[in-house]
Amino acid sequence: MPEGCAAGSGQAQKATDCRAVVQTFACPLLSLDCCSITRRAAATEKPHISPGNCWAFRGSRGHALIWLPKKIQPTALTVWHVSKAVSPSGEVSSAPKEFAVLGVDEADGETLLGLFVYDLDGEIAQTFHVQQEEPRKAFSRVKLEVWSNWGNTEHTCVYRVEIHGDP
Numbered sequence: 001m002p003e004g005c006a007a008g009s010g011q012a013q014k015a016t017d018c019r020a021v022v023q024t025f026a027c028p029l030l031s032l033d034c035c036s037i038t039r040r041a042a043a044t045e046k047p048h049i050s051p052g053n054c055w056a057f058r059g060s061r062g063h064a065l066i067w068l069p070k071k072i073q074p075t076a077l078t079v080w081h082v083s084k085a086v087s088p089s090g091e092v093s094s095a096p097k098e099f100a101v102l103g104v105d106e107a108d109g110e111t112l113l114g115l116f117v118y119d120l121d122g123e124i125a126q127t128f129h130v131q132q133e134e135p136r137k138a139f140s141r142v143k144l145e146v147w148s149n150w151g152n153t154e155h156t157c158v159y160r161v162e163i164h165g166d167p
Contacts (some may be wrong), residue, residue, distance in 0.1 A: 005031040054157035071138040072165035080160035103139035
């Protein structure tokens, strides 16, 4: 995905926060709607995936509610974390491990879109396809629920999340 397809919340999240509200936008380059969680101060800045530049929350569980610019039918989600090669300690136990993605609708509540596992030995950007049966429903909000990480007892870091979908 081109770097132009990312927007930041404009607010760094404190490690004590267990949720984030994220601004989003349309991505005209790919004719898709997408959004991301980042710690960047402005949406015009290029995303910077480097150790410590993440949305961190205390412990191994947390969630982010992502507001989309308009309703879309989510098709996939991309989660980013730094690699062991760039980590100063050489390990990435703060990466999310098990997580759920839910579509959120004011009238109908939450709809499970899939249960996933981030592969610690995989690429830093991993795309997970929605597991919801047809017909897919459109949502204006998507919730990322992180249930565990790869062993860090102090905190979990999410470097970037992108939501992909159809109008």
